[in-house]
Amino acid sequence: MFLQDVFSPNFIKVDLEAEDKEEAFEELVDYFCQVHESNVREELLAALKEREAKMSTGIQKGIAIPHGSTNAVDAVCGVLGISRKGVEYDALDGKPVYLLFMLVAPHEDSESHLRVLKRMAELLQNPEFYIELQAQKDAQAAFRVICKYENILTALD
Numbered sequence: 001m002f003l004q005d006v007f008s009p010n011f012i013k014v015d016l017e018a019e020d021k022e023e024a025f026e027e028l029v030d031y032f033c034q035v036h037e038s039n040v041r042e043e044l045l046a047a048l049k050e051r052e053a054k055m056s057t058g059i060q061k062g063i064a065i066p067h068g069s070t071n072a073v074d075a076v077c078g079v080l081g082i083s084r085k086g087v088e089y090d091a092l093d094g095k096p097v098y099l100l101f102m103l104v105a106p107h108e109d110s111e112s113h114l115r116v117l118k119r120m121a122e123l124l125q126n127p128e129f130y131i132e133l134q135a136q137k138d139a140q141a142a143f144r145v146i147c148k149y150e151n152i153l154t155a156l157d
Contacts, residue, residue, distance in 0.1 A: 002154075003119055004147045006103065007080045010035050012139035016081040016100065020088045021058075025049065025066060028079045028102040036077075043072035044104055058091025062134070063124060067103035069113065076112045078103040082134060082142060098134050123149050 013031045018024035029044045047068030051057065058064040064087075067078075079102045086096030101120060105113035123129050129149045136142040 003116065003123065003150050004143065006076060006078050006116060007101070007143065007146055009139040009143045011078060012080045012082070012142045014082045014136065014138060014142065016083040016087065018081075018083065018087050019085075021052070021064075021090060024064075024081065024083075024087045024089070024100055025052075025102075028066070028081050028100060031081075032077070032079045032102070032104075035079075038072075040070075040072035043070045044068075046070070047072075047104055048102070056090050056092055058089040058093070058097050060124065061093060061095065061130075062086075062098045063101075063130065064089050064091060064097040064099070065101045065103065065117070065120060067101075067105075067113070067117065069105050069107045069110065071107055073104050073106055076103065076105040076109065076116050080142065080146075082136065099130065119150070119153070122153055 018027045025045055025048050029041055033041050047070035048066045051068040057066045081100040083098050086098055089097045091097055133142055133145045
């Protein structure tokens with residue numbers, strides 16, 4: 001599974017309004033439910049909060065990957081949120097985050113979930129990916145950046 005399958009333009013929200021982690025979770029989950037036309041809000045929020053209680057998913061400069069497992073979904077899916085002003089996230093470095101890659105996966109598909117997380121880690125090693133993605137003003141442009149950098153990785157595999 002590739003990130004461009006998970007974060008299609010419909011599942012990219014630019015100009016995230018949330019100011020803190022709780023608001024970000026709610027905004028990303030609400031957006032997911034709206035686009036997916038589903039009512040799994042509480043299940044998704046519970047999965048994200050359960051995972052976050054173990055350790056912050058604000059993993060590196062300006063980036064968070066809130067994720068969790070729930071049977072409310074039948075495949076790995078998510079929403080990319082891009083914040084202009086930053087989200088107070090209790091990140092490991094103590095700084096705000098600007099890119100939030102929310103991922104949810106079914107309990108029984110941890111393998112796909114881990115593959116997506118691994119691909120994210122590979123992409124995020126390239127600082128140009130972060131800089132270019134954060135600068136995008138619309139979902140389609142952000143999606144093109146994901147595809148560009150993921151295609152570079154795929155060519156190297």
